[in-house]
Every structure is written in C-alpha cells, then in structure tokens.
Amino acid sequence: MIQHVVVIGGGYGGLRAVEFLYKYEDVSITLIDKNPYHYLQTEAYGYIAGRFDMHDIAINLSSWCSGFKERVNFIHEEVKDIDFEKQCVCLNKNDINYDYLVIATGAQTNFFSFIDGLKEHSYGIKNLQRAYNFRQKFENIIYKKLLDTKDSHVDEINIVIGGAGLSGVEIAAEMAHVIQVHSKTIGNAAKDIKIYLIDASDTILPGMGRYTILNTQKRLQKLDVKILTNTFINNLDNLFIYFKDGQKLPYSFMVFTGGIKASDLNSSIDYTKNKIEQLIPDSELNIKDKKNVFALGDCVEIRDKNGNILPPTAQIAEKSAEYVAKTIRKRIDKENSFAFNANVSGVFVALGGNYAVGELFKYIKVKGYTAYLLKKAITSAYHFGLRLRINTGFKNRIKN
Numbered sequence: 001m002i003q004h005v006v007v008i009g010g011g012y013g014g015l016r017a018v019e020f021l022y023k024y025e026d027v028s029i030t031l032i033d034k035n036p037y038h039y040l041q042t043e044a045y046g047y048i049a050g051r052f053d054m055h056d057i058a059i060n061l062s063s064w065c066s067g068f069k070e071r072v073n074f075i076h077e078e079v080k081d082i083d084f085e086k087q088c089v090c091l092n093k094n095d096i097n098y099d100y101l102v103i104a105t106g107a108q109t110n111f112f113s114f115i116d117g118l119k120e121h122s123y124g125i126k127n128l129q130r131a132y133n134f135r136q137k138f139e140n141i142i143y144k145k146l147l148d149t150k151d152s153h154v155d156e157i158n159i160v161i162g163g164a165g166l167s168g169v170e171i172a173a174e175m176a177h178v179i180q181v182h183s184k185t186i187g188n189a190a191k192d193i194k195i196y197l198i199d200a201s202d203t204i205l206p207g208m209g210r211y212t213i214l215n216t217q218k219r220l221q222k223l224d225v226k227i228l229t230n231t232f233i234n235n236l237d238n239l240f241i242y243f244k245d246g247q248k249l250p251y252s253f254m255v256f257t258g259g260i261k262a263s264d265l266n267s268s269i270d271y272t273k274n275k276i277e278q279l280i281p282d283s284e285l286n287i288k289d290k291k292n293v294f295a296l297g298d299c300v301e302i303r304d305k306n307g308n309i310l311p312p313t314a315q316i317a318e319k320s321a322e323y324v325a326k327t328i329r330k331r332i333d334k335e336n337s338f339a340f341n342a343n344v345s346g347v348f349v350a351l352g353g354n355y356a357v358g359e360l361f362k363y364i365k366v367k368g369y370t371a372y373l374l375k376k377a378i379t380s381a382y383h384f385g386l387r388l389r390i391n392t393g394f395k396n397r398i399k400n
C-alpha cells in the first residue's frame with residue numbers, strides 16, 4: 001500500500017527528507033512551503049557582499065520537485081494549522097491527509113523585545129527578502145563612495161552586525177573584505193566604511209573550538225573589523241545604537257544575527273517547547289506521542305547522546321532528516337527503531353575572499369586557502385545535487 005508522507009518546509013532538512021524518502025517506491029510525498037523557493041541561507045554572507053547572485057542562493061521548489069518524476073508534489077502555501085487527530089494538514093482550499101508527517105519549518109530571527117527599536121531598525125538574514133534589502137543597502141553605500149571624490153575621512157559610515165556567531169562573523173568578514181581589497185577600484189573613500197561586530201558574550205563564535213575562534217579573530221582584525229565583545233545593546237533609534245554602559249554608536253544600518261526562534265507554526269502546536277519556541281521531541285524525534293509525526297532541524301531542540309543541545313545548523317537539519325526518513329521506513333515495515341544519535345562533524349567559517357577557518361572531526365584543523373577549498377567543496381556538492389534534480393525535472397517537462 002502506498003504511504004503518503006507530507007513534509008512541511010523546503011529548507012535543508014525538508015529537502016534532505018524528500019531525497020531520502022524518494023528512494024522508497026511505496027511512498028508518495030507532498031512538500032509544502034510558504035515560499036516558492038529553497039533559500040540557501042548558508043551562502044547569504046556572499047550574496048549580501050555581492051560575491052554570489054540570486055541564482056546561487058535560491059532554487060525554485062516546483063522545478064526541483066519535478067525532478068522526482070511525479071512522485072513528489074509541491075504546494076506553495078503557508079501551513080497555519082495541523083489536525084493531529086484527523087491526520088491532516090489544514091490548507092486554505094483543502095486539507096491534505098497524511099500517513100506520516102515531517103515538520104521541518106526552521107527558525108526565524110529573534111528580534112529580542114527587550115532591545116527597544118531592534119525590530120524596526122535592523123535587518124535579519126534568515127529570510128531572502130531581508131537579505132535582498134540588505135544587499136541593496138550595502139551596494140548603495142559602495143555606489144555613493146564610488147561617486148565620492150574626496151580622499152579624506154569626513155564621511156564615515158558604520159555598518160553594524162549584532163551577534164558574532166557563525167552567520168554574523170561570515171557577513172562581517174565578507175563585507176570587510178570587499179571594502180579593503182576593492183578600495184583600489186571603488187576608491188580610497190571606501191575605507192570610510194567601517195564594519196562593527198558586536199556581541200554580548202565575552203568571545204566571538206561562542207561555543208566553537210579555540211583554534212577557530214583565535215584564527216577567526218586574527219583574520220577579522222586584519223580585515224579591520226571592529227570587534228566589540230561583552231557589549232550589550234540597550235536600544236536603537238534611526239541614528240544611534242545605545243549601549244548599556246551609556247556609550248552610543250552612530251550607524252548607517254545594522255543586521256541582527258544575535259538569536260533565532262522557531263518558526264511561527266510551532267505556536268499553533270500544543271506541545272512542550274523551550275524558551276525559543278522549539279518543540280522538544282522524544283529521542284526518536286516524534287512529537288505529541290505520535291509515532292507517525294516527526295519534527296526536525298531548527299524548529300526543534302535536538303540533543304546528542306550525552307544530552308548536550310546541538311547547534312541549529314544545516315548539518316544537523318540534514319542528519320536529522322536522514323534519520324527521520326530511515327525511521328519512517330522502519331515504521332512502515334513494522335521494525336524496531338532507534339534513538340537519533342548525531343553530533344557536529346565540523347564547521348568551516350568563511351572569512352572573506354578565498355579564506356576560511358575550520359575544524360573537522362575535532363582533529364583536523366585548517367585555515368586559509370585550504371580551508372576555503374574544503375568549505376567550497378561542501379557547498380558546491382550541495383548546489384550540484386540541487387541542480388542535478390532540477391535538470392532532470394526540466395528534461396521530464398520537455399518530454400511531456
């Protein structure tokens with residue numbers, strides 16, 4: 001009997017779940033996303049700084065799904081409600097019944113309400129529209145500097161990144177690299193653009209390995225990024241960022257990467273959640289005591305076998321998706337399943353131009369061009385996989 005699996009969310013986790021479930025011929029799949037595209041957030045740093053284009057960071061989901069020879073149906077709609085008793089996802093026109101459900105709706109920027117003016121005056125990059133606006137702002141600033149014939153530092157522009165985690169650091173480094181390396185072509189006035197990286201924690205990249213932190217710090221200093229750690233933002237207006245210690249910083253624009261919270265769908269689900277609204281699933285990633293409902297990726301709190309919370313990364317979203325697909329197979333076959341057990345294999349931090357720093361399996365530590373090539377190999381392989389599927393879909397459509 002054909003089993004219908006509904007996957008909500010076409011992000012890193014959702015797409016990996018679809019790829020794995022497609023291997024089972026007795027499974028039909030419906031993918032639902034509120035956006036018509038898959039957004040490659042991990043490449044956002046390069047898009048904002050003008051290194052990548054829109055086609056490098058967004059993939060049309062309908063084209064991608066057509067690569068599965070009509071076994072994967074795509075619905076472009078935001079899911080606001082799920083009826084777990086009736087086993088259906090409630091949509092505007094009709095409800096979609098499921099045998100198995102995978103919730104992979106990710107997370108959004110957490111514009112903390114205790115920082116007055118944060119939401120109104122800063123950009124997030126967890127959604128494509130905001131990254132697009134941010135890129136335009138950055139390009140505008142560069143363009144104005146191109147027109148600036150003065151060589152003096154009279155017109156300083158401060159770009160502020162709030163949050164020195166992986167995404168904040170990558171964005172700061174890439175923008176600083178554009179300004180520093182290309183000031184010969186943009187003009188010396190480009191050096192008036194200052195990049196600030198601010199974090200309340202006492203270090204950049206909190207939670208990451210010492211090697212990565214130290215080498216990232218060195219690279220950022222070389223790129224002239226102003227790092228302010230132990231710095232608490234109190235509030236913002238359209239001209240200044242005000243700090244808890246009474247200081248203030250004039251700024252042109254700010255991107256906030258300081259925190260995430262789970263997607264809005266979680267608020268409609270009556271189940272245990274943590275402070276950032278992530279669902280807390282059981283050890284097999286099921287929620288609501290239902291063996292046919294799974295939640296994975298950034299929208300859930302996932303722990304390793306020692307009980308440590310795993311960071312919300314594309315890597316963990318993909319690993320949890322592979323696990324869920326295999327567990328669904330076991331459930332269909334009425335076989336025993338096992339607890340999810342994963343850890344972070346390694347992280348590479350892109351640090352502007354052809355430079356990166358990273359650690360792999362705790363033992364391999366690399367920096368510079370080699371690390372950049374390794375990071376590039378990982379992201380290119382991911383992109384290549386998506387494109388391959390799209391090309392198959394394109395050929396299918398021409399045949400029909």
Ligand SMILES: Cc1cc2nc3c(=O)[nH]c(=O)nc-3n(C[C@H](O)[C@H](O)[C@H](O)COP(=O)(O)OP(=O)(O)OC[C@H]3O[C@@H](n4cnc5c(N)ncnc54)[C@H](O)[C@@H]3O)c2cc1C
Nearest residue numbers: 009011012013034079105106167297298312313314315317
């Ligand atoms: C700048 C930046 C750099 C990063 N770098 C790295 C990195 O180097 N390595 C790494 O591993 N991770 C990195 N990450 C983190 C990584 O991008 C996330 O952890 C990952 O996207 C999580 O995958 P996900 O599938 O859980 O959610 P997402 O990829 O966010 O996908 C969620 C999907 O669900 C959809 N959706 C949400 N709500 C609904 C709804 N109600 N109805 C229908 N659809 C819905 C969304 O439109 C989206 O397509 C980075 C993040 C950023 C922002």
